[in-house]
Amino acid sequence: MDQKERRAVQGPPPTVCSLCGKPFGFWDTVQNFAVDDYIGYGSQYDLCRIRLHLCCRCLDRVLDWLVPQCVNNPMEEFDESDGEEESEREDG
Ligand SMILES: [Zn+2]
Numbered sequence: 832m833d834q835k836e837r838r839a840v841q842g843p844p845p846t847v848c849s850l851c852g853k854p855f856g857f858w859d860t861v862q863n864f865a866v867d868d869y870i871g872y873g874s875q876y877d878l879c880r881i882r883l884h885l886c887c888r889c890l891d892r893v894l895d896w897l898v899p900q901c902v903n904n905p906m907e908e909f910d911e912s913d914g915e916e917e918s919e920r921e922d923g
Contacts, residue, residue: 846859846860846863846865846884847884848884848885848886848889849882849883849884849885849889850885850886850889850892850893851886851888851889853886855884855886856886858887859886859887862886862887862890864884864885864887864890865882865883865884865885866881866882866883867880867881867882867883868880868881869881894906
């Protein structure tokens, strides 16, 4: 079986975590955290492209390190009522 046939049978190769190298499992795939962007001028990484995939465990590790260092907390808890409250709210 050549490479092309094998891929057709097995599907595309799994996403692999950039940090720990683990192939994505079920929850990693559900989460599917990725940063895929080109870096413009003004950084020492000018004109590089970043393709970062993190498994759930590594995402937690990175956020545990990053978030406490942020002046403005970038984290927001998901709120299912977001958006509905304002449009349906009646002042009274
Ligand atoms: Zn990982």
